Amino acid sequence: MAEKPTTVEVKILDKDYLVACPDEARDQLLQAARHLDTKMREIRASGKVFGTERIAVMAALNITHDMLEKDTMSDSASSILNAMDEKLDTALGEGSGR
Template identity: 55%
Template sequence: MNQPNTVTVHILDKEYCIACPPEERANLESAARYLDGKMREIRSSGKVIGADRVAVMAALNITHDLLHKQQRLDQQVDSTRDQVRHLLERVDHALAADPDDGQS
């Protein structure tokens, strides 16, 4: 039975009712579909048996992906920061070298 602010999701053939603000419903449903897909993928490989083990493997895989993407994002931020710093140095150098000193 649904109560206000709860969402029912299905993950690996089980139903879960989860408290969720209405504005987060779509995100929760999307996350549940993603998790269900990962768990089914792991279960179908035949290498992992048992729902608990499948869930742990799915959690580890998802966490690994998240951390890897965060690391790449951090590297991109560092690279962008270096590029901006270099451009600012070039602008400062160009302004310092301007013989008119910005006056016309």
């Protein structure tokens, strides 16, 4: 029988979120939340991106990019990611800049 997930409270950019996760994954969830909070605060502090949603998207892209780089992604995957990053920079630059 599977264990019932634990509800863990995490704080990201001064907002509290309740997240269900297995008890054994609690520490990893808290570490991930701290990492995300740090990245989002860095982006917000840069003053180039406004709005929590845009900050979250940029943090997600930056974290994903870092993870893919560490996994020594293929050249084609790298070019696709770079092209997407440039398009997003352009799109966000029109409204708020990056």
